[in-house]
Structures are given as C-alpha cells and as structure tokens.
Amino acid sequence: MNYRTTCPHCASVFRLGTDQLDAAQGWVQCSVCGTAFDARLSLLMEDGSPLPQPEPEPVEPPAQPETQPPAEQEATTADTRDTADEAPPVAPSPEEEDIAAADVPRGIVQRETSFDLDSIILIDPDIPAPDDPGPLPQIHTVPSYPPEPATPLRRATVAEAAPAARIEYASPMPGKARIPSSPRRISPWMWGTASLLLLVVLLAQTTYFLRDTLVSRLPQTRPAVEQACAALGCTLSLPKNLALLQIVGSDLQTEASGRLKLTLTLGNRANHVQGWPVLVLTLTDQHNRPLARRSFAPSEYLGDAQRIAAGIPARSEQPLSLPLTVHDLTPMGFNLQLTY
Template identity: 30%
Template sequence: MSMVTRCPSCATLFRVTPQQLQARDGQVRCGRCMTVFDGFTGLAILPDQTPPEAPLPAAMESAALAVSHEMPATETKAAVAGDAVAPTVPEPTTEPPLPVGFEFEPIETEAAPATRSSFEPMVKRAPAGADARSRTALSSLPPIKGDELFLEQARAKRRSRSWVWSAGSALMLLALAGQAPYSYRSELVATYPGLRPAVAQLCELLECTVALPQRPKLINIEASDLQSVDPARPGVIRLTATLRNHAGYDLGYPALDLVLTNTKEHTLARRIFLPEEYLDKSKNRRAGFPASAEITIHLDLDTGELGAAGFRLDLLPAPAR
C-alpha cells in the first residue's frame, strides 16, 4: 500500500509518506505549479499493483521440433545406426521477453532533506475528463487501519494547536485591553473628566497616581503687575498676577515664565517658576486648579542692580512630579 495526495490547483498526484507529512504538519508544495497546500486534505491509499506475468512465446515450445525437421534424412539415419551419441540440441532459454511498449523507469533513491516539504510529481497530470473518475476511484479505496489512525492523530494535533492559539490570542487581547487604560489614565481623565473618581479609586488599589491634565491655554492671566516693595531697595520687586481656569474640569497648575526687560524691551533676565514656588502653602498642588476658579499669586523678587523697567509673563505646562 502507498499513500498519495492531490494538488488542489493542478490535480497532480504525489506519493507521500507519514514522515514527510509530519515534517511540516501536512503543509507541502506542489513540484509542478509550486502551490502550497494541506497534504492531509486529499490523502488516499493506493494498493500496490503487480505487473502480470508475460506469456511464454510460442516459438520456444516448438524449438526442438523445428530443429529435428530441418536435419537431412541421411544424417538422421547415420545418427540412429551409429554408436556415437548424437549431439544434443541446446535447450532454449525460458526467460520471457519484456512486453512490447513497457519500460522500467529509474526511481530516485536520494532522500529529500527533512526540512523540505515539496515533492516532485511522480504521476503526470490527468487529462481533461479523467479528473472526476480518478477522484471517485480514490474515494472508493478502503482505508488501512494503521494509516487511518495516523491521519486521526494528525487531525487531533492540528485541532489542539488551533485551540491553544485561539486561547492565547484571547488572553493577549484581554491584557492589551486592560493595559491601555492604565497607561493612558491621565489622557483618559483629561478627555472624560467624569471618569476621574473611578480612575482614582482604581489607582489606590494599583498604587498609581492620576496626573492632572496640563492645559495652559485654558488658563487666562486676568491681571498682572510688577511693583517696587521698598523705595530704599529698588532691586526688590513684587509680581502680582491673577489666574483663572476657564476649563470645565480641574487642571494642573501651570508654570510661570517671567521675563524682565529694560526700557527698550530688551531681555535682562528670565526665570521659570514651578507651582510649588509660587503657590501658598495652604494650597494643595496635587488637588489641581479647580474648574472656573481664580487664584492670585504674589512673588517677591530681588533683581539686584538689573534695573528692570518692564516684564512679560506667560504660562507653560509644568513638568509632572
């Protein structure tokens, strides 16, 4: 018995073995059209066919008789009457000739590498009209118990691998779905402020923090002024600024970008003040800038001998801490 499979693209038959199918889980490549297909799908069992014995040629049966008739009559009498033993006629060879039109084809004995899953076609492509008959003949062949067990084990192995891959993919999707809200919790709260209480409770369990969104463009400088504090010390000045949160949700306190200029609007000095530097100690920086709230900032600065005559004040996103 031999196992064959059929290419679904060009209908070419191939002789295969269980070891070749197991090398790539049944995935083989057609040597004629180079199509990759599942060798288990069109697998069938073909019985071994023994060639019929060639009949003996009729010429051998009458070989001896033909020799005796060809001898002359005088020689025949002399052979019978004489004491000498007549020479024996050689027996004809009994090896039958090969049937006309039958040729032996050499079989390649070189083993293919274990990692190669493509096989050279051993049977030529069936002509048009014979495909249906060959499929019917293959489907009517009785399966062998050993090969049927091998096929069933291969199918069960493929089903188990499919189930493992499906379960692993589902777990990865669940892990990704749970990791995305955790990694982008601050952006989620900034986009949907109503989720902040729920995210804050979740962070208490996971020991994480939810940073307030930094939106300096939603905070407006309502008023700002720079005055001298002590006439005896002209270098000591006080910056007063009023900020208002125009967003509909809490924001993180911004950083203040202060630039001191002279009478010609040339920059003399520049400094960035973080929230913990300009906020009163009574305010909690982590609580954030309440929605629609307003705060007033007072900053005392010692400019030395710069002789600042003007200033520029701007708001920048504060770094997360």
C-alpha cells in the first residue's frame, strides 16, 4: 500500500510504501532540503484522504469470581500471600525486550548512526504525483509561558496558505576561486607629476586667452609671446597703457571756410611701443556745457595702416592734425580725452 507524506520544513509532498515505513520505523529524509522527519506525523493515503481509523478490538468482560464462604476466602488470601512472597521475580524474555524497545519512538538525537544508513529512505521528488496534494498537515506548537493574549482570528489569505516556494541555487562553476584584489594605491610622485602637468596646462591657457593683457603688464614677455603666436597662428596686439600716454598740447582752430581743425601732440612715456588710442572730443559752449561729442579711431586721424600697425614709438611725441566739419554749432571750447 502506498501513502503520501509532507516535509515539515519545505512542504514538499512525497510518495512512499508500507515496506519503506517499516524498514526505517517511519523516519525518512527529504531529498529536497535534506531534513529528516517522522513521516507518520503527516501520513495520508495516496489520494490525499486521511488514514482509516482502526476498528476497536472487542474487550471481553472480566470473569466474575465464584462466591466463597468467608472462611474459605480468608484461607485463599493467606495462601496467595504466601505464594507471592515465596515466588522469585521472573526476568522478561528477549522477545519482550525487543517489543518494548520497538514501541519507544526514537528521534534524530537518539540515533547512534548517521543519516547515510540504509534505514533513512531518500524519496525521489521526480515521481509524478496527483495535482491535488490533499489537506496540508497541521503542526501544533507548544504554548509558551506566560500565555500570550488572545488575538482575534482572521481569515488566512491565499498567499499565506500556499506552501513556501522552493528555491534552487545554481552550483558554482568548477575551477579556482577568484580572490578580489585590493585596489592599488597611486604613489605620491605620480600625484605630483599629474598636478604639475595640470598647472602647466592652466598657465598655457591663461597666457593664450589673456596674451594682450599679459604683454601690456609685462612688456619683457612680448618676444616669447610673439614666438608662441607665430607657432599657434594667433595675433598679438600692441601694449595699451593709458597711464603712459600724455597729451602734450592741443588746440581747436577755426578756418576761413567755417571748418574746424584740431591739432595735438601725443607723447608716449613708456620704454616700449604702444598702440594708438581712441580720441574722444567734446565741444562745449561758453558755460562749458557739452554741445556735441565724437570718438575718432586711429584709422580716422592717421589714415596710414602701416603707421597704425607700428604703434607709437617708445619715448616719443607724435604731432597730429584732424579737420572737423560742424553744422549749426558755435563751440566756445572743447575737451579731449584718450581711451582704448
């Protein structure tokens, strides 16, 4: 006869026969999780129905003793006492000892051999079983002390009633285990070299984009910057420092045709060549209020591209003349400023 049992640890359902139960005294080992358990606690029929209840054996009523006179009863009782005192104790037979030892259930801790013995039956989980595993076994736990307060019962959901899913882990690939290597530390001299390279790149970018300001502040660097610009294909303007430029003299004259003529002398006090500035002329009235203002670029008051590109020579004074045409204005004064 075949039965059905359930593993209490992983809830896997297996099929086993009567000979297997008798051989291992009801103890089996789950082939899924390896748990050894007593299959008789969750034993069901092969179709999932509970085991049939054994029929009670007829009990014969005890024989009624025959009524004896009081004198005979006292004599019989005395004889029985004397016989019990004289009879030696009878030792149990080996068969009775084996039956008594078989009636005592043995747990995993009481076994003297390991689970690898033939008495532990490994059940194959690949054996096809019916779709309906039958009612799940109920495991009764020992109540704790002190008892916990009673909680209202609630209906179990489908997710709680379902058995836990079996998780299978992939076996590791054969071969040597790879030990993760510790991160390598970068030596200080490599950090120093990288920092120095970054500083050089930063200085090169600053020099390239601020080359005109650098040459104006540090004229001695102009030859090196000019060579770098020749290699990179960039242009370099002349130094521009208004503090080293000075208007030595200026005059606004009125000609016979009504036109105006501005004459001035521009001096360069620097020891190097500087770029030509922009002239800002403001015409004023007799109360020194501005009437008109006009800015003149170097191309307007010089007109010579080569002279503009050459700049103002170092430590020199350059006379300039600029004719002006004014309509509907009678200026009584002027103001002249330099800018870049």
